[in-house]
Amino acid sequence: MTLLERDPNAPVFWKGNMPVTSRYTFGLAGERFFRAIKDEGRILGTRCPECDITYVPATLFCERCMAELTEWVDAGEIGEVHTYTLLFEDMDGNRLPEPEIVAFVRLGDGGLVHRLGEVELDELYIGMNVEPVFKPAAERTGSILDILYFRPVD
Amino acid sequence: MSERVAIVGVGWAGFRPSTPYQSYKELMYEAAVRAYADAGVDPRRDIETFVTVSEDFHEGTSIFDEYTPDQLGGALKPVHTIGGDGLHGLATGYMLVRTGRFSLVTVEAHSKASNILTLPYITAYAQDPVLNRPLRLNPEYIAGLEMHRYLYETDTTPEQCAAVVVKNKRNALLNPLASFAADLTLDEVLNGPPVAWPLGRHEVAPLADGAVVMVLASEEKARLLTDKPVWIRGIGWCNGPASLESRDWADAPHIREAARLAYRQAGIRDPFQEIDFAEVDDTYAFKELQHLEALGICLPGEAGLLTEQGATEPDGEFPVNVSGGSLGVGHLLDGTGLARALEVVLQLRGEAGPRQLEDVEVGLVQSWRGVPTTSGVVAVLSN
Numbered sequence: 001m002t003l004l005e006r007d008p009n010a011p012v013f014w015k016g017n018m019p020v021t022s023r024y025t026f027g028l029a030g031e032r033f034f035r036a037i038k039d040e041g042r043i044l045g046t047r048c049p050e051c052d053i054t055y056v057p058a059t060l061f062c063e064r065c066m067a068e069l070t071e072w073v074d075a076g077e078i079g080e081v082h083t084y085t086l087l088f089e090d091m092d093g094n095r096l097p098e099p100e101i102v103a104f105v106r107l108g109d110g111g112l113v114h115r116l117g118e119v120e121l122d123e124l125y126i127g128m129n130v131e132p133v134f135k136p137a138a139e140r141t142g143s144i145l146d147i148l149y150f151r152p153v154d
Numbered sequence: 155m156s157e158r159v160a161i162v163g164v165g166w167a168g169f170r171p172s173t174p175y176q177s178y179k180e181l182m183y184e185a186a187v188r189a190y191a192d193a194g195v196d197p198r199r200d201i202e203t204f205v206t207v208s209e210d211f212h213e214g215t216s217i218f219d220e221y222t223p224d225q226l227g228g229a230l231k232p233v234h235t236i237g238g239d240g241l242h243g244l245a246t247g248y249m250l251v252r253t254g255r256f257s258l259v260t261v262e263a264h265s266k267a268s269n270i271l272t273l274p275y276i277t278a279y280a281q282d283p284v285l286n287r288p289l290r291l292n293p294e295y296i297a298g299l300e301m302h303r304y305l306y307e308t309d310t311t312p313e314q315c316a317a318v319v320v321k322n323k324r325n326a327l328l329n330p331l332a333s334f335a336a337d338l339t340l341d342e343v344l345n346g347p348p349v350a351w352p353l354g355r356h357e358v359a360p361l362a363d364g365a366v367v368m369v370l371a372s373e374e375k376a377r378l379l380t381d382k383p384v385w386i387r388g389i390g391w392c393n394g395p396a397s398l399e400s401r402d403w404a405d406a407p408h409i410r411e412a413a414r415l416a417y418r419q420a421g422i423r424d425p426f427q428e429i430d431f432a433e434v435d436d437t438y439a440f441k442e443l444q445h446l447e448a449l450g451i452c453l454p455g456e457a458g459l460l461t462e463q464g465a466t467e468p469d470g471e472f473p474v475n476v477s478g479g480s481l482g483v484g485h486l487l488d489g490t491g492l493a494r495a496l497e498v499v500l501q502l503r504g505e506a507g508p509r510q511l512e513d514v515e516v517g518l519v520q521s522w523r524g525v526p527t528t529s530g531v532v533a534v535l536s537n
């Protein structure tokens with residue numbers, strides 16, 4: 001505000017930041033989930049037979065009935081676009097040169113938030129079948145970024 | 155012992171896009187002094203316990219207890235600092251009175267949004283650290299994903315969402331506390347820049363600074379202090395499945411459940427018939443519609459039609475966000491729910507000036523803590 005800049009009594013401010021550095025351990029189920037992505041290029045879930053729900057990503061427990069889950073399943077290679085958005089701003093609020101296509105891809109009774117790629121906007125629709133595109137096995141580290149994006153299944 | 159709890163004093167400060175001359179402590183102080191004058195109490199002598207709602211990272215601090223009691227008059231008194239929305243603070247204050255141990259309680263929430271330089275990064279830290287955060291996406295994408303699925307499942311249209319923006323910003327023209335009042339057309343809203351399509355920039359509530367303080371009292375104390383008590387007849391809160399992987403992308407079941415709890419306590423069976431008006435969360439325009447449906451004001455898919463038909467206008471059958479909502483007033487971060495409640499109190503007291511609704515006895519207020527949360531509070535207030 002120019003008025004403030006001209007005012008010799010304008011309030012000053014003190015800039016600060018918080019030096020937060022931390023570890024995160026994803027847990028027993030999370031480790032196995034990422035290891036399967038890294039080593040096998042597979043997305044795993046866990047099943048609660050009581051509630052008839054398949055959790056993807058795999059979890060150690062059922063959030064509905066609190067049972068411990070021991071039945072591991074392959075969530076398969078094809079998911080469904082449950083919803084998607086075109087994101088026009090980056091983390092700093094700056095306009096992106098091209099919008100990013102971000103989707104929630106339904107896998108089992110859960111799914112993953114990720115980018116979509118190799119897709120034309122006018123061909124995209126809710127309910128479209130998509131598959132993950134993995135990085136080459138040698139480059140995978142056991143991370144959600146081992147999946148580059150999801151793309152339409154022909 | 156009476157089970158009734160009343161709001162007997164309200165105060166506010168700020169409600170501007172930025173407040174460079176005031177610290178957040180001074181905003182809190184100013185709002186508190188007004189609330190105590192309004193209630194006719196001396197905080198140091200009369201108020202027995204204090205509740206402040208805040209999110210440490212919004213303040214750029216840690217352990218907010220170290221920053222809170224003095225400017226409210228709360229030093230050497232019992233103090234709770236809780237995380238949540240302002241209405242979570244109202245619920246906490248309500249419970250403190252209901253314990254029977256306290257007859258006068260202060261509740262405070264505020265925003266100094268203009269001091270936050272990296273809000274999307276802070277919000278990103280509320281997502282799963284290894285499943286979501288590595289994608290490095292501006293968290294508004296979550297609102298875009300929710301809106302698209304909401305439109306898809308309910309057949310609500312972008313025009314109906316834009317109608318919420320037009321209504322709320324126009325309502326705000328009559329509210330001196332509103333920073334973002336405007337007289338827009340549907341086309342102007344729809345043709346604005348996109349943020350996370352189908353969500354547009356005009357459909358996102360802009361941020362503002364401000365503080366709200368309320369004084370809560372037991373019935374016995376309320377009768378001594380005021381002839382205009384506003385009663386908290388029911389209050390409920392609920393958290394949905396929080397993770398992005400297991401949430402419902404179209405619906406707001408956490409609001410549905412919070413409303414059920416509040417209505418049961420207040421004895422409300424048909425909210426549309428028994429409640430006169432509402433202040434609901436409109437952080438994003440579609441949220442006002444989704445929240446009205448979750449509140450049982452209408453069926454899923456009907457809120458957009460009601461809005462188009464004018465039923466939620468100030469002169470409609472069920473006025474919603476007469477204040478201008480967060481879209482018109484400005485979003486006060488953790489203070490937003492209390493700002494909505496402030497309007498309900500003013501309306502029920504007949505002190506809303508040129509935007510005063512006629513013959514209102516029961517008001518509804520609902521809050522949501524924003525993306526990525528599924529945290530919400532619902533309260534029924536009456537005069």
Ligand SMILES: [Zn+2]
Nearest residue numbers: 048051062065
């Ligand atoms: Zn189960």
